[in-house]
Amino acid sequence: MKSIWENYKTDAAYDELMYSEFQPRPVSQRLCQYLNTLKKTDFDQRKMAAELAIMEMGITFTVYSDEGNIDRAWPFDIIPRIIDVKEWQKIEQGLKQRLTALNCFISDVYANQEFIKAGKIPSETINSSKNFRPECVGMKPKHEVWANICGSDLVRDKDGVMYVLEDNLRVPSGVSYMLENRVITKRVFPELLQDINILPIDDYPTQLQDMLSSLAPHPVGKPQIVVLTPGIYNSAYFEHAYLAQQMGAQLVEGSDLVVKEDDCVYMKTIEGLEKIDVIYRRIDDDFLDPEVFRADSSLGVRGLMRAWKAGNVALANAPGAGVADDKVVYAYVPEMIRYFLNEEPILPNVPTYLCSIPEDMEYVLDNLAKLVVKPANESGGYGMLVGPHATAKEVAEFKKIIKANPRNYIGQPTLAISTAPTLCKGKLEPRHIDLRPFILQGEHTFVTAGGLTRVALKKGSLVVNSSQGGGSKDTWIINMEEN
Amino acid sequence: MLSRSAERLYWLARYMERTENTAKLVSVHMNLLMDLPKDVGMGWQQLISINGQSSAFNDQTKLANERNVTRFLLADTSHSGSLISSLNAARENIRTTRELLPDEAWQQVNEMYLFAKNNLDSLTNRSHRVHFLNEILKGCQGFNGLLSSYMSHHHPYRFIRLGKNIERADMTSRILDLASLLLSETRSANLRQYETLLWMNILSSLNALLMYRQHVRSRIDGDDVLNFLLLDKKLPRSIGCCLIEIYDCINELPNNDSLPSKTAELQAYVEAIDTHQTTQLQLRMILDELQNQLNELHQQIVSNWFLKITPQ
Numbered sequence: 001m002k003s004i005w006e007n008y009k010t011d012a013a014y015d016e017l018m019y020s021e022f023q024p025r026p027v028s029q030r031l032c033q034y035l036n037t038l039k040k041t042d043f044d045q046r047k048m049a050a051e052l053a054i055m056e057m058g059i060t061f062t063v064y065s066d067e068g069n070i071d072r073a074w075p076f077d078i079i080p081r082i083i084d085v086k087e088w089q090k091i092e093q094g095l096k097q098r099l100t101a102l103n104c105f106i107s108d109v110y111a112n113q114e115f116i117k118a119g120k121i122p123s124e125t126i127n128s129s130k131n132f133r134p135e136c137v138g139m140k141p142k143h144e145v146w147a148n149i150c151g152s153d154l155v156r157d158k159d160g161v162m163y164v165l166e167d168n169l170r171v172p173s174g175v176s177y178m179l180e181n182r183v184i185t186k187r188v189f190p191e192l193l194q195d196i197n198i199l200p201i202d203d204y205p206t207q208l209q210d211m212l213s214s215l216a217p218h219p220v221g222k223p224q225i226v227v228l229t230p231g232i233y234n235s236a237y238f239e240h241a242y243l244a245q246q247m248g249a250q251l252v253e254g255s256d257l258v259v260k261e262d263d264c265v266y267m268k269t270i271e272g273l274e275k276i277d278v279i280y281r282r283i284d285d286d287f288l289d290p291e292v293f294r295a296d297s298s299l300g301v302r303g304l305m306r307a308w309k310a311g312n313v314a315l316a317n318a319p320g321a322g323v324a325d326d327k328v329v330y331a332y333v334p335e336m337i338r339y340f341l342n343e344e345p346i347l348p349n350v351p352t353y354l355c356s357i358p359e360d361m362e363y364v365l366d367n368l369a370k371l372v373v374k375p376a377n378e379s380g381g382y383g384m385l386v387g388p389h390a391t392a393k394e395v396a397e398f399k400k401i402i403k404a405n406p407r408n409y410i411g412q413p414t415l416a417i418s419t420a421p422t423l424c425k426g427k428l429e430p431r432h433i434d435l436r437p438f439i440l441q442g443e444h445t446f447v448t449a450g451g452l453t454r455v456a457l458k459k460g461s462l463v464v465n466s467s468q469g470g471g472s473k474d475t476w477i478i479n480m481e482e483n
Numbered sequence: 484m485l486s487r488s489a490e491r492l493y494w495l496a497r498y499m500e501r502t503e504n505t506a507k508l509v510s511v512h513m514n515l516l517m518d519l520p521k522d523v524g525m526g527w528q529q530l531i532s533i534n535g536q537s538s539a540f541n542d543q544t545k546l547a548n549e550r551n552v553t554r555f556l557l558a559d560t561s562h563s564g565s566l567i568s569s570l571n572a573a574r575e576n577i578r579t580t581r582e583l584l585p586d587e588a589w590q591q592v593n594e595m596y597l598f599a600k601n602n603l604d605s606l607t608n609r610s611h612r613v614h615f616l617n618e619i620l621k622g623c624q625g626f627n628g629l630l631s632s633y634m635s636h637h638h639p640y641r642f643i644r645l646g647k648n649i650e651r652a653d654m655t656s657r658i659l660d661l662a663s664l665l666l667s668e669t670r671s672a673n674l675r676q677y678e679t680l681l682w683m684n685i686l687s688s689l690n691a692l693l694m695y696r697q698h699v700r701s702r703i704d705g706d707d708v709l710n711f712l713l714l715d716k717k718l719p720r721s722i723g724c725c726l727i728e729i730y731d732c733i734n735e736l737p738n739n740d741s742l743p744s745k746t747a748e749l750q751a752y753v754e755a756i757d758t759h760q761t762t763q764l765q766l767r768m769i770l771d772e773l774q775n776q777l778n779e780l781h782q783q784i785v786s787n788w789f790l791k792i793t794p795q
Contacts, residue, residue: 057586058578058593232579245582256487268486270638270788271737 004040004428005421014160014418015430016081027082027478034192035079040426043078046188047423050078053187059180059238074177075471077422078188081433081453085199085479091154091162091437092447094347097337099150099439102167102324104340106146109323110136120339121332125356128407129329130377131170131322133285135292135305142215142314145441146321149208149280151175151451154347154435156418163350163415165434167333169317169325171282175204175438176239178452179246181474199449199477204438205246207446208280212247214443215314216277223277225249226267228257230283230299240282254283259303263310278314279304285319316442327376327410328354351413355406364411365402368395371411373402386462388414417462420473422455432456434464435475450475484638488583490789491576492639496646498573499592503623504654505566508533509556510616511688513609516549518680523673525681527552533657536564550607557612558603566619567603570596585633588626595622638736645732645784652725653777655689659712659722660770666705666763682708689720709758709766722773726750729780740787742780749776 008021017028024032038046051073059074083091108115109126116123126132151172153165182201186193209225216223229240231253244251256267257276266273281288287297289304307313323329331352334345353360353371364371367387374384385398402409419430437451453473454464464470512530519525528547531540539562540547540555559565574596581589598618605611627647634640662685664670665678674681682703686692689712698715699707715721730746733739756769 055597056590056594058589227582232575241579241581245586249582250485250488251579251582252485253487256485270484270486270489 008428010430012158013416014156014158016418016420027084030196043423046078050076050184050188053184076184077455077471077473079421079423080185080474080476081420082476082478085477088477095152095437095439095447096445097346099441101337101340103145103147105336106321106324107144110139110320115339120335125328129323129326131326133320136320141318143443146318148211148316148441150439151436155415158416164347165350166330167325170284170322173236173239174436174452176242177472179204181472185474197479201449204448207440209247211440211442212278212280212316215316217311217314225278226252226276228252228279228281228283254300257301259301259307263307263312265307265313276313280316285322288319327374353411355402355409361406365399372414373409373411376408432462450477486789488580489642491580492642493646495573495576496643497650498569499623499626500647500650501569502566505556506616506619508688509553511684515684519677523677524671529661533661553606558606567599570599583639587629591626641732641736644728648725648728649777649781651720652722655712655720655722656770656773658685658688663763663766679703691718691720694718706758713756722753742783742787
């Protein structure tokens with residue numbers, strides 16, 4: 001019988017589980033031992049069991065297309081991605097450090113702007129950021145934390161080093177898939193999970209609830225927390241409903257809420273109006289309040305910003321937090337850590353060339369075929385150019401786009417991001433992956449044990465976004481010493 | 484509890500009940516037609532008239548045969564009264580209220596929907612259809628069962644019970660309306676010959692045959708059956724029993740305003756019906772009025788709890 005590992009080529013990238021076709025890394029030894037006891041047909045069966053569970057549990061995401069919105073089943077690879085707890089502890093520290101510095105930075109941007117005055121970042125960069133909200137100047141959210149929920153994307157280069165690729169500080173999504181992936185793995189490999197010491201992840205909803213409670217503006221017994229969703233047509237609606245359910249919070253839409261003359265937020269219930277203390281909002285700033293931001297928004301709540309500024313309701317993440325979720329601002333995060341915390345960054349940034357700086361732009365234009373170029377404010381992997389995979393024509397066109405709006409583009413070297421064995425047509429093949437841990441910051445700071453591993457299912461592809469053919473894996477942080 | 488959530492749970496329950504009723508009706512009717520000789524004048528047309536769907540059906544198809552009628556009632560996605568449309572609407576409502584319900588409830592409805600969607604094409608085949616309807620009925624029973632054993636009996640559960648019983652009372656009244664035709668003085672001699680069979684069929688479609696035998700303990704007789712299905716206070720699908728459930732839910736909900744007295748009036752109206760003294764024509768008028776009143780009750784529930792928008 002041919003091995004499931006046949007011709008497993010780890011190529012130039014770092015493989016998370018394997019040194020080579022036959023040699024597992026220490027973290028994956030137990031997994032590989034177990035996988036070798038399975039027959040090829042077992043893999044197909046387990047894969048089918050996982051797919052069935054996903055369909056029945058209704059784990060979906062919505063894709064916008066010309067034919068309308070389609071709910072797609074969440075593509076899931078049954079082979080987990082594994083990280084040693086010792087390495088993880090360092091990453092966890094790095095993530096906490098990073099979010100703390102980012103929150104200091106955002107507080108500073110909306111207060112005295114010492115960081116700008118010290119010449120650490122051009123004021124131009126802040127003022128031209130789409131997500132800088134002048135309306136927020138002078139605000140002081142509780143604990144002086146603006147970004148309460150952060151999803152940072154990590155990638156490992158061929159040298160084995162984990163880099164932070166970006167910090168998502170607006171409305172990061174994916175955590176429900178992280179949780180559901182574990183539920184599915186428990187169904188698919190029940191024997192295996194018993195044997196290996198994997199850190200649990202299912203306390204996230206409780207941690208989220210605690211964090212949100214710590215934001216309540218006035219001390220009350222149990223603050224009334226709601227999850228504000230743009231509604232059923234949003235691609236992450238499943239997650240909004242899931243988190244509300246897990247926290248026992250109400251899932252509300254803008255039309256369920258009203259701000260009265262007392263500048264307090266109420267929800268419309270069968271018993272009349274009920275006051276709200278904390279809103280976990282999953283709506284972008286732009287649509288939050290038609291009174292202040294986009295007037296045509298029907299998703300938000302008129303007067304919400306008034307209520308927030310009056311200190312009657314907490315919004316997580318705070319409006320304006322997105323100013324640090326900008327790929328140009330990203331380049332300055334290591335400096336923020338040094339400036340605000342007086343520490344050296346634990347996790348490195350990917351070297352970044354800012355097209356707003358003339359020398360950098362020149363370098364980017366000259367080396368476009370080697371670089372990845374991204375717009376400063378897009379998410380979902382849209383509007384970017386992967387140089388090595390682009391045609392000469394695409395490269396030429398992108399040059400024009402960059403020259404027209406240099407502030408909006410950054411260039412980064414194309415990393416050989418790491419791979420992990422992924423089940424492809426009955427065989428294991430290396431596929432590129434990244435990792436999105438979730439960090440919560442309120443009164444305390446919390447990092448998920450692992451995060452959501454996203455995998456580019458197409459051979460050779462580096463794009464892991466679910467909207468563009470990406471899937472996901474369960475992520476195991478394992479403690480080998482206690483095994 | 485959010486008004487919007489209350490509304491969605493109410494509709495979730497109505498659509499699930501409608502799904503079950505549709506499956507049950509088609510299933511029982513299919514059995515009946517297998518028993519009856521062809522010349523009795525009982526066919527597939529009757530099923531469509533029960534739900535007042537004749538005009539929608541006639542717009543589409545001409546021939547009321549088994550194939551067309553079952554497709555229309557079960558599989559037609561463009562017809563809002565079909566089983567698949569009800570199930571789809573139930574799924575949309577539960578998808579938007581998942582945070583209030585046990586996980587299993589969502590999974591149950593989702594699985595049923597996926598099963599139905601994947602089997603729509605095979606329904607022209609009778610044995611496939613029998614299997615399909617059994618699966619749907621099992622699914623609906625499972626749904627009701629897990630809600631009653633997993634959910635606390637608070638407001639969300641009350642709105643579910645409320646929706647379920649309003650839909651149920653409405654369906655029972657429609658079936659009785661059709662049954663009243665059997666009392667017509669002008670019915671054919673041929674039809675009279677099979678009357679018992681037809682009344683048994685009415686009872687089965689409301690899952691009431693066994694209970695009728697146990698509690699009425701007489702041979703199956705039209706007046707007794709009508710009496711049982713209208714007035715019995717212990718039979719889950721009788722109008723009387725549905726109204727008791729509706730009253731209980733309404734009474735325990737906040738801001739119920741004039742709804743309890745309105746429901747009590749409706750109960751008194753039903754209790755005053757004497758099936759032994761009414762002609763077929765009178766009965767039809769009574770049932771018509773009952774449906775109107777149920778609809779008024781529904782409207783008042785909507786304005787009382789779902790549309791409550793307090794001025795800013």
